[in-house]
Amino acid sequence: MSTPKRSAPFEGRALAEVVNELTAEVRELYLADEVPWVIGYSGGKDSTAVLQLVWLALQGLPAEQRTKSVHVISTDTLVENPVVAAWVTQSLETMGRAAEEQQLPIEPHRLTPQVKDTFWVNLIGRGYPAPRPKFRWCTERLKIKPSNAFIRRVVRRHGEAILVLGIRKAESQARARAMAKHEKRRVRDRLSPNGNLPNSLVYSPIEEWSNDEVWMFLMQYSNPWGHRNKDLLTMYQGASEDSECPLVVDDTTPSCGDSRFGCWTCTLVDQDKSMTAMIRNDEEKEWMRPLLELRNELDNKDAEKETRDFRRMNGAVQLFHDNVIQGPYTQEARQKWLKRLLEAQTEVRESAPEHVRGIELITVAELHEIRRIWVFEKHEVEDTLPAIYEEATGEPFPGRPVDEQLVLAGEEVDLLREVCDGDDIHFAMTRELLAVERQHRTMTRRSGLFQELERAIKKGFYENEEDALEFAKRKQEMREKAPTYVTLDEETTDAPA
Template sequence: MADLERIRREIADEYAAPHNHPWVIGFSGGKDSTLVAHLVFEFLLSIPRSRRTRHVHIVSNDTLVESPLVINHLRQVAADIREAAEVFGLPMSVAITSPEPDKSFWVNLIGRGYPPPNRTFRWCTDRMKIQPTSKYIKSQASVTGQVILLLGVRRNESATRASTVARYDNGERLNRHNDLVECMVFRPIVEMSTKEVWEVLAMNDPPWGGSHGHLIKLYSDATGGECPVMTQKNEVAACGTSSSRFGCWTCTVVDKDRSLEGFVESGFAEFGPLLDLRDWIASIRNDASRRMARRRTGQVTITTDGVFVPGPFTPLARREILDRLLKTQEEVGYPLITDEELDLIRTIWAEDAIVISTAAARELVPHRF
């Protein structure tokens, strides 16, 4: 058993460091980051008000296409933490970031016609996960010069995670972040095993009230691993892999959406329409009749091996996806796309219509262009 008392002492020791750099906890709502938030909250409660000099930010990210049960859980816990921190007068703020509408899944898929992401064209993770959280961290760092990012990463979570974790092993408690120069990384539970994490969560109610029961139930209802808050590009390979439990419900990087599938199998039949839509989107990805010949830049791409790479979805296919999405939205009875995204899609379609008709005209009467 990793020594919990040692971890508590490390947190206390780091908090007492002689600088005022705020802490930012990357909170995904999964078990590991919940434990980090739990330990930090508990620590703040244990010290006198006069020693609570460092501000703690709890930051989560909503890609706008999160699995419904997971995002509801995350919002609830975030609200509970915020309320309890206020009641106890803790120097803590809670924020949920999200991608700019222009970078959302639907605006790129339906608006620009990007093919659904796969392992070789994973356009989503940076836009939808890394950029929003990084922006938040940078905005805090711009005020105080530096932030300490607390991550719930553990060496023993998976082979991929172990290699990411190893990159940070400099023998010190704090490690420089790979991409954010003004950010140091602190991994308080890096040596804990999965079993130990569960033991602590099961035996200790969260200091912000309630219990960890809902979190434990979430894990038992889904299958697969965890999708932590992402802040750097070298973690991208782990996003949406078959071990990812709490990823986007639209994720086509995995062959099967194990997260939603697990929920559906556990009796959440209402997520069936989401699964169907996701599977259909994956199935039309390589349908040549639904893809344009030219890329959005106007170029035709042929690889060095002579393989033709099709361009984005045709305008008709984009319309088809939007129709299916709106139908699914009606079926499930809650929003799957925002009005802002719909407005942007219309704008992009209008711009594309001009580009496409100009390109078609150019092919017909080249001398006039």
């Protein structure tokens, strides 16, 4: 297949000519082999334009030639901007019906992260601090893993997959450099290798288009599955930013940042400009304000020291420039975030428009997983989640009671606190020791019991943060003063075991 000239595709040419050329190219690539296609769809302008081009191309083929599956995948992080999430969900539903009616091999898929990987399970359950540029734990779990898992399933089933993405060189200089690098290794004329997903190739049909050219195409060509592009334009006009979240398949792909279609919980930027603009520009979006306020509370860096433990997740104390590196959120902070989230959900459900009134800021499955982590992994045997849920929502918690053998009644907790005489660290240590013993009580083989007891004691070894800081400094000084041992083939500053 001859490769058409790709630079400045609209220069001196009519839109119809460019579209006809591209749809012909899409058809030729589609018919070239039996490799299934996977289209990344975010509901934004670029991914919509690409999907429209493929849809128009397939419409131009005889029914007997539409034999190859085209999977449309959209990753819902479960913390997407709710307006955009509702738009994408409706679009996927409309798309599925239209593809069936038009006898097209297009299959929409809404992907979500596993419950153990969701934003709230990690932040409220495990205590991960709000994401920061140097600790961006969210992208891998919420975006990369769901899309990559789907693509790998397609590759396992068919041996190969072709990703059709709405990436454009005009998005950023970094994007242009990355695309130029992959161009040099292209096969089959228009397909670039994907370094992070073996046996998958990337096709980017609108890579040379500008922002204005994308909108020109969307405004002049009706959406073939019946989701109005003018409504999409209106949604963009309600926000200050004009970009979208791409399909994220590796950690070099930008994970939205301050873009139009990002997570409402995103703390990787100073402020959520898009949600702020949507509320400011449209009185009907005022119901989103509780989300914006909660997001801003998560982003309050000044309050982090009071809300985070001085120990890391494993109980260790680490230093950075003679200061303790803050660990996960404390139990009190995690309980506060859960209460605030459930209150925001209740408020939004009462004031949101009909089409988003049943919105779930956190799912029941996530609540069950958070409860499990609190009780069984963090040994917070008070089992406070059901009470927090009922206080925030006014409804009973929709879950079964935890095994009574593994939790402490309120009177028992109060008695334990009284015995510990206000010492929170020793209270937590004693509580964990009791929980570990109870969990092992019914086991036939109590393997690992003593290791877990030892870990709990080490975690509660300190009197307070100042004591932990002094201990860590003394330990660091001892390491620095350790003698140097030289062997025949290497040098080391570690003392022998």
